[in-house]
Amino acid sequence: MAGHKTDVGAKYAVPEGSVYLSGNQALVRLPIEQAKRDAALNRNTAGFISGYRGSPLGHLDQDFKAVEPLLKEIDTSSAAGELIFHVFGSIAHFERRLIAERTKDGIAAARAKGKLPGRRPLGPEKASAALKLVEAGVSPTEAARQLGLGRATIYREMALAGVRRTA
Structure with missing residues (x-):
């Protein structure tokens, strides 16, 4: 058209x-x-x-x-x-x-009906994978891209786990 x-x-x-x-x-x-x-x-x-x-x-x-x-x-x-x-x-x-x-x-x-509104919580396996990538030196942005997550999700999981980004 x-x-x-x-x-x-x-x-x-x-x-x-x-x-x-x-x-x-x-x-x-x-x-x-x-x-x-x-x-x-x-x-x-x-x-x-x-x-x-x-x-x-x-x-x-x-x-x-x-x-x-x-x-x-x-x-x-x-x-x-x-x-x-x-x-x-x-x-x-x-x-x-x-x-x-x-x-x-x-x-x-x-x-x-027993349903929860909003997004489903991040599964522990994805959170663990994200943290392992960051701990291995992958940037949070790249880890997010690889796992199909948002950057904010990666940073939130890092804060919850007490993981700091390596320079």
């Missing part, structure tokens, strides 16, 4: 059909679509978008900045626009909380 180049604003200007957007990109497209509808009905409306540090909408302001030329025609100073974007923010926050609750419930259900 041959790829084709599109500009940043292309995904926001597609009038019909499917467009793949991230959650933030969908929130960016909403005021653009609303402005088009309002202009078609000869309405003069506005929107206000706000966020806070640590918001689940993390990079929304950067996404809006990227499509600033498309948003120039949208007045973002009215109470109605502010309300709409606070509602969108609230929905995004609600969605994030639902995901967290479902994840927590899924982990609890798995534990009830």
